[in-house]
Amino acid sequence: MAPVAIERRALRPNDVLLDVMYCGVCHSDIHAINSDWGKTNYPCVPGHEAVGKVIAIGSAVTKFRVGDIGGVGCMVDSCGTCEQCLQDREQSCVNATTFTYDAPDKVSGGYTYGGYSDKMVVAEHFVIRIPPGMDLAAAAPLLCAGVTTFSPIRHWQVKPGQRVGVVGLGGLGHMAVKLAVAQHARVTVFTTSPGKLADANRLGAEDAVLWTEAAAMTKLTNQFDLIISTVPEAYDMQPFIQALKVDATMVNVGALGTLEGGISGMGLAFGRKSLAGSMIGGIAETQEVIDYCNARNIKADVEVIRPDQINLAFDRVTKKDVRYRFVIDMAASKI
CATH class of the missing domain: 3.90.180.10 (Medium-chain alcohol dehydrogenases, catalytic domain)
Structure with missing residues (x-):
């Protein structure tokens, strides 16, 4: 520049x-x-x-x-x-x-x-x-960053007490946390940075998880009403699809290039789960x-x-x- x-x-x-x-x-x-x-x-x-x-x-x-x-x-x-x-x-x-x-x-x-x-x-x-x-x-x-994360919270009608996951704690992710907390949702942050775990709680999240730890992810199977993915690069989304409840949605707002494969069609079908996208x-x-x-x-x-x-x-x-x-x-x- x-x-x-x-x-x-x-x-x-x-x-x-x-x-x-x-x-x-x-x-x-x-x-x-x-x-x-x-x-x-x-x-x-x-x-x-x-x-x-x-x-x-x-x-x-x-x-x-x-x-x-x-x-x-x-x-x-x-x-x-x-x-x-x-x-x-x-x-x-x-x-x-x-x-x-x-x-x-x-x-x-x-x-x-x-x-x-x-x-x-x-x-x-x-x-x-x-x-x-x-x-x-x-x-x-x-x-x-604000409207990009506000829009899916509005569209999927997040209600008080629902569990919302936020994947990635950066510019978009920290706003997703604040806006979901403002809707009185129970927010969990998924991060790869150990140094951000405490910060997630400061921002209002109920919980924060290192999503590189398979055991921690397994414990969260079928727990979330909505997951907002803010990571700007492609990654393996299947563990987060597994974390969705039946009829729940994971919405990608971060990675705008080609996504990685590996998502289980059977897992989507049996749980009637959705992988969606949203832009600003x-x-x-x-x-x-x-x-x-x-x-x-x-x-x-x-x-x-x-x-x-x-x-x-x-x-x-x-x-x-x-x-x-x-x-x-x-x-x-x-x-």
Whole structure:
């Protein structure tokens, strides 16, 4: 990663100009710059957890005024007319969602640039209202890590007293714990890092297990109503399928490449268990998680860095050396 000059489009009537203040570092950013999910178009400007001050608005904007705080998550455009968009699921737009970076830009041509930048120009529909008084650095990760884990908790209707497993305790995982605990679920964290066992309890989990220990996993057979997998790489999911109750679901929100084989079809069939996927959430749901967390003082655990520390931060994320989300203070680049 190195500094580069980019151009933003002139404001259209429905556009908002944000002076970016903070942007979270998602593991997806590392996958993108490494072309792990297909060839990346360089130069690539990552960042889909951006929070900034509104410094200008188009003539037709009604959602924001100059001086408001807005957030930009994982997408900046969609067709707005297909079945998915009309049901507030813009992330699944039939005519192709425009993601916040390295996606074909249907307005300006070329490819979109993300939030590791001084300013962003985004259509008002895709800018999230950040309530006054929120901790802005801690709010930034809610725009991806928050909604990505909030959405399955909502969709699978987690109820008080149910057992929820969270696989992986990183940027997504720690938010999954906090949000499931807020629903009064009984949460168990599965991790490969012994140093995170105590931290899982601090975050509100009832239990924490090293999933490399076969005996510990066997004891949890048929115990969980929902398991959320936040691990960003493929791994053997069969032990977690076994941990599901009858009719329960394991939902993958982390590994977006090819998953590993070995899942027992018979085990799925006899337990009527499900392996599902979920990706972020729509704009309405992203606003919902921001408001939900604001009302309950739920924050991401963040470590704030300067822009010149991004490469070091990427190395540390890869080594699982962050508790639990790096957030770039973009204002530090303007001093």
